[in-house]
Amino acid sequence: MLRQYELVERVKEYAPDADEALLNRAYVYTVQKHGSQKRASGDPYFSHPVEVAGLMTELKLDQETIITALLHDTVEDTLATTDEIARLFGEDIARLVDGVTKLSKIEAMTENERAAENLRKFFLAMSEDLRVLLVKLADRLHNMRTLHFIKSEEKRRRIAKETMDIYAPLAERVGMYEYMREMQLLAFEQLEPEAYATITGRLDQIRNQEGGQVDAIALAIKQALAEAGMRVEVSGREKHPYSIWKKMEERHVSFEQITDIMAFRVLSDNVVDCYRALGVLHTTWQMIPGRFKDYISTPKSNGYRSLHTSLIYENSMRMEVQIRTRDMHRTNEFGLAAHWAYKQADRPDGQVGWLRDLIEIVDASHDAEELLEHTRLAIYQDRIFAFTPKGTLFQLPKGATPVDFAFAVHTDLGAKAVGAKINGRHMPLRTQLNNGDVVEIIKSDGAGPELSWLGFVVTGKARAAIRRAVRLKERAEIAVIGRKLFEEICDRLPAKIGKKAIREAVKRLGFENEDEMMAAIGSAKVDDRDIMEALVPGSAREFSEPDAWPKQERAVSIKGLTHGAGFHLAKCCHPVPGDRIVGLKKPGQGVEVHAIDCLELANGIDADWIDLSWGERSQGAIGRLRAVLYNRTGTLAEMAGIFAKSHANVTNLHMIQRDGPFGTYEIDLEVQDLAHLTRIVSALRASDAVAEAERI
Structure with missing residues (x-):
């Protein structure tokens, strides 16, 4: 664990003007507040926020972020309050701590309890200040490093799955690949322990058997580039165990069938040398068609830039090579955190555009379960690139369709889409897009989203918008029925009902507006008497006599029952007077009356059958x-x-x-x-x- 003076020295190394007294005060505050609390490992609890702060110093983040890391658990786990933190450390730090605390509270809920409003607030906090997310990612990374100390296997697996589903993808979306890879590896170990042990064991064998083969290939690459007059750094490694397992799962192949388990990285001084190095490597070794990607000219949405290619080395060995500048490399490994000279105006807007999509998804989602599905879709898929006819670039998940593209451009465009041209050709809306496609959306003002689109769209934003539009359309249709029934109710009243009376009725019944009331009438959520009483108070009593209140008389009697026996009409077949009926008598229960041709009877029911018939005056x-x-x-x-x-x-x-x-x-x-x-x-x-x- 970092000592107080060590943490301060780390910050002062890259930020000489940092407020040393404020850093010291924050360190002492978190130690005092957490007091004698212990972690599962037996370490003092305050060691965790101190280590999280240490992770933030490795990224050279500003003192506000370091202090937020130190304090991030105080409001959640101690008697500290946000107001107290604001008084001692300032409003900015209190706001950051509050943002981190919001997500911690959401974690404590079950999935079905995670309220959309809490998630919306968290995503808003992230979009306004991404330091909230950076602290939370470091918090989760340190918790994963100590996850093995938790005794409950179920709890370890739950935390690991949450990390794999939410936090690793979030780390990827802000370009923090170093965090993403470590989170995935630690979660993989918990979720698939046998696969983890097998793959890491095989990698150890390869490393021991082939000795310095990785170093030898890296040297060969460096020599080839040196002969072309380029000074570069070359490093190599076996691929990430989780990456290998994922490839095995996707391709349905064994470990031995994975040929490209080695990856090499070339770091150059400038962009021109990146492309020169690519040319040298492609002329020295055979490239594998379809495996080249240029993320320098078209960066990923998180700012990732690099050239990717795959080559065939000696003995048909495949190897992946990534070529980038040194500046790109730092950004690629730690994303936004790598170049955080914290100035809001300098922050690239595109890097947080996806957060605004998440906020829109929250607003469109119907319930917590649907919300989690949509947000996972929004943050957890590999990307492709597609263009508008004017050349604007959009990044979408693999498998995306023109409908996903239309909603990515604008929600209104997605809602009005009726067709699409892909690379100039008319194509169905369910067509999957490929890298580099030019997509033109054909729209119609009278069109609307179709429920069937949910069968092929893959983005969370599209799914949320479609579901919301369909719900609104259904609600409008129900309101049409409600309005017709409302007119029938009004005809029973002694006076013509005006707009003022309708407005008052809406208020009395607690609806937001007239349309909501009509929808409630159409879906039978409010009965006729309540509507009459709301329109003309006292009318439900005054005009409830049979000659003034046209309603169905309900007087059902059944022949064949023993005197005083209770009965009820079955909900499966809804028998009405005139149907041939039979009774089912179960021990300790009343008689259930079924129509004779009810399908439930054909399935066989363990009960006594009673011959029944309707009473003479049964109706309704x-x-x-x-x-x-x-x-x-x-x-x-x-x-x-x-x-x-x-x-x-x-x-x-x-x-x-x-x-x-x-x-x-x-x-x-x-x-x-x-x-x-x-x-x-x-x-x-x-x-x-x-x-x-x-x-x-």
Whole structure:
């Protein structure tokens, strides 16, 4: 563990003007606050924030970041408060500590509890000040280094999976590949211990058997470049164990079939020498077609720049070579942290654009589970490059389609997309894009996102936007039914209802606006009496007599039951008066009444069967229908009109599927009897708005 004077000396080496007294105060504060707390390793707890601060000094970050690292757990794990930190260390440091604390609180929740609002605040904090993320990544890296001290295997695996799913990708997105690789390696060891042991063991064998082969190849590369008059640094290593395992999984091959397990890095003085070195290597050894990538002319979104190529060395051995300048190398290994002369105005905007996408995803997501799916998609995929016709470059995940591209350009463009040209040719919207494709989106102002797009889009931003648009469209369609039913309710009242009365009703019922109220009526979340009472207080009582309140009379009696026996109508088949019925009697339960042709009966049920029939004056029950409507304006309203004219009250409406030009709905209706229900089905089938209608 770093001692107090060692930490201060490290900071003063690269920042001579740093406030030594403030650094000392922060060190003492964290030691005092964490007091006698212990880590799983048995070390004092304060050793953790001190080590995290040490990681920040290796990146030569400013004193605010170092102090934030020292204090990052005090608000979460001690009696310290954000206000106290602001008073002692300033508002900036308090804001940074608060940003790191927000994510720590989210980690403590289960996945389903992780509220969208908390994630949105964290992503906002990151986009405003990426130092929050840098401290959090160092915090997670140090925790992974000591993960083996935790006794619970389940907890170790949970932390490792979270690291692999969220923190390693976040490190990659800000270009901190050194952090990413170490996190992946440590998580890999916990998640796949057998594979980890096998691969690291084989790498050790290769290293021992082949002696200095890596050094020999590195020397050969350096000599070839020296003969061309270039002074370069060349280093080599076996590939990362997790990278090898991932390749084995993706290609379904064994370790022995992986031929390119060696990677070499060439560092030059300038960009011109990078391309010169590439030419020398390609003329000295045979290159492998399709394996060359130029990230210097088209950098990754995190600022990564390098030339990548694969060559065939002696005995058909494959090797990967990365060529870059020394400045590029430092940026590539530590990303934004590598060149952090902290000035907000100098920060490249493109480096945090993806964070704004995450914030948009949070706003569009319906629940926490959906949100986590979308954010993982946004941060955890390999990238390709595609261009607009004007040459603007967009980076997308592998497997991305023109729909993903359209949403990457702008959410409105994605929503209005109806077609695409790829490299000048009309192509389907589900076509997967390749590196370098030029994509032109064809749009129509009357178009909208289709539910079927979810079957092929791969970006979190596109999926979130499509789901949100579909939900809004469904809500609007339900509101059409609600408005029709609302008009029927208003007809029962003694006076004509004006806009003022409707506004007051919206307030009384606690809705945000009129559309929300109509949607609630259409989906049967509020009953007729409540609407009447909200529109004209007292009307639900005054006009609830049978002659003023047209409603379904519900009076069901069953013959064949023993005196006083309780019964209920089965929800699986929804029997109505007129159906042939049978009763199922289970020990300790009432009698469940089923229609004789109910599918549940055909499956066999362990219960006593009772012959039943409807009482003479039985009328009124809930019948269930399935209707397939054409997906066009006005069809839901027409169906609602059929129900209203048939004097059937909708108690529940649920869209179960949308498939291209059709929408399938399940509807629960209050009906008098079987004949009433049959007439309604016949009326639906006669309508041009309805493709199919049947009783369930």
